[in-house]
Ligand code: HEM
């Protein structure tokens with residue numbers, strides 16, 4: 588039975604829920620970022636960008652929760668893997684965690700340094716202060732390209748991560764993908 | 775603009791009764807709005823403080839002050855939305871886009887007064903039809919006579935317009951629905 592907390596063998600519900608909720612939001616967020624910067628209808632573009640900011644900041648909050656949860660939990664053991672593979676898995680996961688923080692922060696930096704000074708109001712609920720950064724065309728261009736690079740880099744890494752998960756499931760036929768959905772392989 | 779005109783008219787009336795300087799008859803006449811010295815500025819407050827400010831650089835219009843019956847005075851203004859300037863090109867382009875003014879070259883923002891009411895010494899309200907983005911609604915502006923010298927008459931006009939009524943509510947509530955107008959209109963006697 589899967590429980591709240593992680594065990595030596597499996598992920599608990601909180602970790603599973605956070606993983607898939609954030610995976611879905613990040614893929615949506617990436618698609619939205621791509622589409623909104625290529626939207627001709629200016630009203631729609633404006634609204635999509637505000638939604639992108641709202642979801643991105645939600646992801647930032649979720650990332651903080653997730654990292655705290657990760658530190659407060661034990662990690663399920665990896666199956667017997669070549670050492671290099673196990674190390675690669677741990678490294679990719681660590682980088683993915685870092686990106687969960689850095690990517691939305693770079694977006695926040697970008698809107699904070701923009702000369703347009705458009706207030707950030709996540710879901711229209713409250714006004715989020717800007718990060719204390721230089722406001723100029725140059726600063727905005729810098730943070731925008733940082734955000735873009737990190738965004739595209741993150742999606743590339745996620746693709747690698749997904750391919751690895753599929754490899755475990757269909758090729759190595761182990762429990763890795765199943766335990767991330769709270770299931771088990773039957774003999 | 776109408777309001778300005780009306781205000782000016784009112785001012786004239788007040789002045790005529792209270793002090794010698796300006797007789798309504800002196801101000802009566804027809805004026806064309808002179809670009810030099812005139813200014814149409816607006817301000818849209820932002821959530822959390824501050825505001826987006828801008829002005830229109832290209833407009834024309836006329837003011838007719840009725841010397842016998844101020845309420846029959848008339849104001850007309852036509853603004854070229856393409857002349858909007860906020861100091862930030864990206865913002866200007868956004869205002870001109872389909873999101874806000876949706877302005878093909880021939881589509882102007884117009885105001886046509888329908889009633890002038892004196893409200894005090896040198897002040898009046900001007901009510902009229904404001905047309906923007908193909909929508910027309912009644913709006914009221916407050917006008918104060920500011921100057922009168924050598925065939926030139928100056929008004930200070932203020933008013934608040936709800937942009938949602940003109941299909942321009944994009945960006946609310948991040949940007950207020952209320953647009954505060956602040957204008958200086960100089961009329962040159964025809
Ligand atoms: C995990 C969260 C996020 C992801 C995956 C993400 C992804 C993206 C992507 C893919 C783009 C399009 C880049 C391009 O091809 O031009 C983009 C653009 C943008 N993002 Fe994010 N973003 C995230 C968070 C945020 C946050 C939190 C903010 C602001 C508070 C933000 C603000 C922006 C803005 C303003 C742009 C447009 C930049 C431009 O004009 O080129 N993003 N984002």
Ligand code: HEM
Pocket residue numbers: 606609610611613614657662663665680681683684745748749752753763764765766767
């Ligand atoms: C934006 C998308 C994603 C992000 C940011 C992400 C991030 C992560 C992170 C940080 C971990 C490590 C969890 C930990 O051990 O603490 C993890 C584990 C995992 N992810 Fe993802 N993931 C994403 C999408 C996916 C997708 C689409 C799949 C499925 C195809 C997937 C499959 C897995 C699996 C199976 C694990 C468990 C690995 C293990 O048991 O050690 N992930 N993911």
